[in-house]
Amino acid sequence: MDARRDLVRVVLAGHVDHGKSTLVGRLLHATDSLPEGKLETVAKVSSRRGRAFEWAFVTDALQAERDQGVTIDASHIKLRMAGGDIVLVDAPGHREFIRNMITGAATSDAAVLVIDALEGIQEQSYRHGFLLDFVGIRQLVIVVNKMDLVDFDPARFAAIESALAAYLATLDIAATAIIPISARDGDNVATRSERMPWYRGPSVLEALSAFRPPAAPLDLPLRLPIQAVYKFDDRRILAGTLLSGRLAVGDTLLFSPSNKTARVKSIEAWGPSPPPRTAVAGQPVGITLDLPLFIERGELASHVERAPVETTAFRARLFWLSPEPLRAGQDLTLYHLTARVPVTVQTIERVRDPGARDGLSAATGAPDTVAQDSIVDVVVRARDLIALDAYTEHRWAGRFVLVDKDRVVAGGLMSMQGFADQRPSATPKSAHIYQSKALISPAMRTARNGHGGAVIWLTGLSGAGKSTIAHEAERRLFERGYQVYVLDGDNVRTTLNADLGFSPEDRSENVRRLGAAASLFAEAGFVAMVAAISPYAADRARARDAARAPFHEVWVRADVAVCEQRDPKGLYKLARAGEIKNFTGVAAPYESPSGADLVIDTTDQTIEQSVATLLDYVTIAVGATR
Amino acid sequence: VDRLDALEAKSIAIFREAYSELDRLAMLWSLGKDSNAMVWLAKKAFFGHLPFPVAHVDTGLEFPEVYAFRTRYAKEWGLDLIVAPCPPIEAMDPTLPPAARSASRKTAGLKDLIEARGFTGIIAGIRRDEEGTRAKERVFSPRGADARWNFRDQPPEFWDQYLILKGAGAHTRVHPLLHWTEVDVWRYIQREGIPFNELYLARDGKRFRSLGESDITFPVASTAASLEEIIAELEVTRVPERAGRAMDHETEDAFERLRVDGYM
Numbered sequence: 053m054d055a056r057r058d059l060v061r062v063v064l065a066g067h068v069d070h071g072k073s074t075l076v077g078r079l080l081h082a083t084d085s086l087p088e089g090k091l092e093t094v095a096k097v098s099s100r101r102g103r104a105f106e107w108a109f110v111t112d113a114l115q116a117e118r119d120q121g122v123t124i125d126a127s128h129i130k131l132r133m134a135g136g137d138i139v140l141v142d143a144p145g146h147r148e149f150i151r152n153m154i155t156g157a158a159t160s161d162a163a164v165l166v167i168d169a170l171e172g173i174q175e176q177s178y179r180h181g182f183l184l185d186f187v188g189i190r191q192l193v194i195v196v197n198k199m200d201l202v203d204f205d206p207a208r209f210a211a212i213e214s215a216l217a218a219y220l221a222t223l224d225i226a227a228t229a230i231i232p233i234s235a236r237d238g239d240n241v242a243t244r245s246e247r248m249p250w251y252r253g254p255s256v257l258e259a260l261s262a263f264r265p266p267a268a269p270l271d272l273p274l275r276l277p278i279q280a281v282y283k284f285d286d287r288r289i290l291a292g293t294l295l296s297g298r299l300a301v302g303d304t305l306l307f308s309p310s311n312k313t314a315r316v317k318s319i320e321a322w323g324p325s326p327p328p329r330t331a332v333a334g335q336p337v338g339i340t341l342d343l344p345l346f347i348e349r350g351e352l353a354s355h356v357e358r359a360p361v362e363t364t365a366f367r368a369r370l371f372w373l374s375p376e377p378l379r380a381g382q383d384l385t386l387y388h389l390t391a392r393v394p395v396t397v398q399t400i401e402r403v404r405d406p407g408a409r410d411g412l413s414a415a416t417g418a419p420d421t422v423a424q425d426s427i428v429d430v431v432v433r434a435r436d437l438i439a440l441d442a443y444t445e446h447r448w449a450g451r452f453v454l455v456d457k458d459r460v461v462a463g464g465l466m467s468m469q470g471f472a473d474q475r476p477s478a479t480p481k482s483a484h485i486y487q488s489k490a491l492i493s494p495a496m497r498t499a500r501n502g503h504g505g506a507v508i509w510l511t512g513l514s515g516a517g518k519s520t521i522a523h524e525a526e527r528r529l530f531e532r533g534y535q536v537y538v539l540d541g542d543n544v545r546t547t548l549n550a551d552l553g554f555s556p557e558d559r560s561e562n563v564r565r566l567g568a569a570a571s572l573f574a575e576a577g578f579v580a581m582v583a584a585i586s587p588y589a590a591d592r593a594r595a596r597d598a599a600r601a602p603f604h605e606v607w608v609r610a611d612v613a614v615c616e617q618r619d620p621k622g623l624y625k626l627a628r629a630g631e632i633k634n635f636t637g638v639a640a641p642y643e644s645p646s647g648a649d650l651v652i653d654t655t656d657q658t659i660e661q662s663v664a665t666l667l668d669y670v671t672i673a674v675g676a677t678r
Numbered sequence: 679v680d681r682l683d684a685l686e687a688k689s690i691a692i693f694r695e696a697y698s699e700l701d702r703l704a705m706l707w708s709l710g711k712d713s714n715a716m717v718w719l720a721k722k723a724f725f726g727h728l729p730f731p732v733a734h735v736d737t738g739l740e741f742p743e744v745y746a747f748r749t750r751y752a753k754e755w756g757l758d759l760i761v762a763p764c765p766p767i768e769a770m771d772p773t774l775p776p777a778a779r780s781a782s783r784k785t786a787g788l789k790d791l792i793e794a795r796g797f798t799g800i801i802a803g804i805r806r807d808e809e810g811t812r813a814k815e816r817v818f819s820p821r822g823a824d825a826r827w828n829f830r831d832q833p834p835e836f837w838d839q840y841l842i843l844k845g846a847g848a849h850t851r852v853h854p855l856l857h858w859t860e861v862d863v864w865r866y867i868q869r870e871g872i873p874f875n876e877l878y879l880a881r882d883g884k885r886f887r888s889l890g891e892s893d894i895t896f897p898v899a900s901t902a903a904s905l906e907e908i909i910a911e912l913e914v915t916r917v918p919e920r921a922g923r924a925m926d927h928e929t930e931d932a933f934e935r936l937r938v939d940g941y942m
Contacts, residue, residue: 152832321722
């Protein structure tokens with residue numbers, strides 16, 4: 053191909069009637085891009101509706117659009133330019149058709165945001181600005197249109213320019229130019245306007261020429277979502293498109309979330325040329341592996357180094373598209389890369405209106421439901437592990453769509469803030485482990501002890517009474533001849549977990565080790581009682597899954613206010629003073645158990661009552677015969 | 679990764695998505711340049727295989743050269759070809775203008791085929807740059823039991839995530855070439871060496887830009903007698919691609935009426 057720039061798609065966004073279609077028309081006219089006969093057709097169509105020549109009818113092709121003078125869906129029209137053609141995507145400005153604006157913007161490589169000089173920045177200007185950033189547009193030009201209506205006043209332009217600068221500072225997107233124009237008369241569209249000598253920047257056409265087609269992210273770590281596994285002939289081919297990075301025959305691939313690894317034996321392709329040995333971001337591939345692994349659609353392949361995060365929970369910023377309000381606790385389907393996963397929106401943390409002037413900074417709190425077109429910060433939870441990247445690390449692998457039955461209800465960007473990568477603990481690091489077989493069975497131990505081994509897991513806020521109750525129960529059980537031992541979170545932190553702090557990752561690892569240790573005690577026939585805040589539901593669920601003996605989750609319950617009043621260790625005071633970071637209940641979340649085996653509410657109970665409740669439960673749970 | 683590679687990559691991903699998500703799939707093979715490029719892309723997507731049938735919805739009014747092409751390449755490419763007949767013109771909506779009424783036989787033939795074979799996915803080679811209403815299409819366009827296009831309520835489609843509706847009698851139109859332009863298709867045909875019908879080449883100062891039924895399709899003035907000349911012509915021409923398709927030009931709304939009713 054020649055040296056011309058490849059075709060670039062540019063979406064025109066902005067508030068209704070700020071002049072998007074007129075600008076499209078002016079650009080088509082200035083570049084002589086309209087097909088033969090189109091002007092005549094549009095003139096005819098306009099006069100049939102009793103209107104003067106209507107540029108919007110070039111792109112508004114539907115009868116309903118022309119009859120009502122409304123753009124319903126984005127259109128696409130080619131602009132012929134010397135350096136390389138551009139496709140203009142004229143997006144609807146009405147709020148009602150915002151899903152179509154997003155569709156148009158998401159297929160574009162760059163954007164022009166049109167703002168009316170007289171009306172200034174309006175609701176849809178803010179909303180479209182936010183959405184351009186949200187869908188991933190990184191090249192933006194802003195035009196301030198209808199300068200003729202404000203007498204080409206540089207002060208009016210400067211005021212809009214500075215308001216825009218303040219607004220854009222809240223987004224990731226920066227405008228390469230802000231251009232004062234009159235689309236109707238052509239000022240600063242194709243040539244510099246003599247009526248605005250004070251403006252020294254580029255014309256719209258010059259600014260458009262600077263846009264570039266998107267480059268595939270070669271330098272990010274390899275991400276290959278597996279789209280399908282084919283067995284058309286004797287090859288078992290894993291097919292997908294490289295989202296980022298590079299791949300070569302011989303590479304060891306890690307598949308997430310199954311955590312399997314294998315080497316790339318070949319890259320398969322159909323065609324006359326020899327099969328490739330390497331592939332790069334943006335290319336569709338088919339690979340075969342050196343091991344017959346069972347891999348399914350939805351897995352995410354990477355190299356072993358710089359692998360994606362694995363988690364059952366993440367934070368997300370949603371754009372809520374549905375007229376049906378979002379509710380906390382709502383079950384939805386996550387479409388992430390090629391994975392389709394049932395998830396629950398666990399918590400709604402913050403809701404904002406992107407159409408408001410201060411939309412991105414002002415919070416409207418965390419109501420129970422969320423209206424259409426809101427930006428919502430949420431916690432999303434899945435039952436099984438998901439492989440993902442935080443949006444800030446990898447914007448192609450960190451975004452997703454939510455579906456409710458047969459409707460797309462939201463787009464979202466992923467964040468791992470406050471959550472730990474669960475991969476390190478889900479993956480045994482050593483190979484060649486051969487487990488030896490015990491000669492003493494659990495039944496033999498039960499027969500000797502008079503009770504079975506079990507993990508009794510006490511979770512709850514600091515100050516709820518976990519340790520007090522556990523140690524008292526331990527004493528009583530010991531006196532009655534039980535094999536019993538308390539693993540106290542704080543005590544174990546001085547020994548086994550001395551290397552761990554209070555970051556989300558360390559907390560997660562702390563709980564994993566407690567779980568593993570408790571499981572060993574329980575296997576040895578002990579009633580192993582764990583007393584630990586263990587704030588994350590996923591970590592407790594993992595401890596339950598990892599336990600090789602019966603596991604009982606006990607929620608020692610008391611509100612933050614009650615615990616803070618007790619504050620036996622003076623920790624709440626320090627946390628409020630900012631001297632302890634990440635303190636659960638103050639600056640870090642506590643995820644209440646939803647299916648605890650036993651709840652002991654210590655708010656109004658005496659210690660004696662709480663201990664009695666626990667003892668009653670435990671003696672039955674371990675099948676005591678003594 | 680150049681432009682043609684990027685276009686090809688997106689089409690291949692769409693083919694694979696359709697084949698993963700739709701259990702009864704067929705691809706329309708109208709025998710024109712776009713549908714030949716689709717056969718090629720599908721073979722790339724499935725590593726030399728074509729794991730679903732191709733269907734020619736046949737009005738019986740194609741040009742003889744088109745039938746000759748069908749006979750030759752159905753065999754050479756090893757296609758599982760369905761030739762689906764269309765009902766007679768008398769059964770079509772008489773309020774449509776003549777050319778559109780003739781074209782609507784294709785819609786009816788397609789609906790009969792979908793019903794007879796229970797297809798849940800129909801792959802069609804339409805492109806956004808061909809025509810104003812096609813520009814507003816989705817890659818995966820949901821259709822109810824009546825096959826109609828509900829342009830007022832199309833699903834949002836972004837980040838290559840496609841919603842595929844499943845329901846009794848419903849099907850999905852899959853458009854793997856939606857993002858291509860006319861000259862892209864010809865450049866790809868040139869790069870890959872894909873066969874194409876000789877009717878596209880100029881003879882006596884005229885060539886077909888777009889192939890359709892012989893009663894409603896006309897050649898346009900052109901001297902482009904080779905692939906290279908076609909590409910050179912498309913770089914500069916201002917004649918629209920479908921200038922020779924009578925059904926597009928009869929009345930302002932004729933083509934939209936066809937498409938809303940389920941035409942490709």
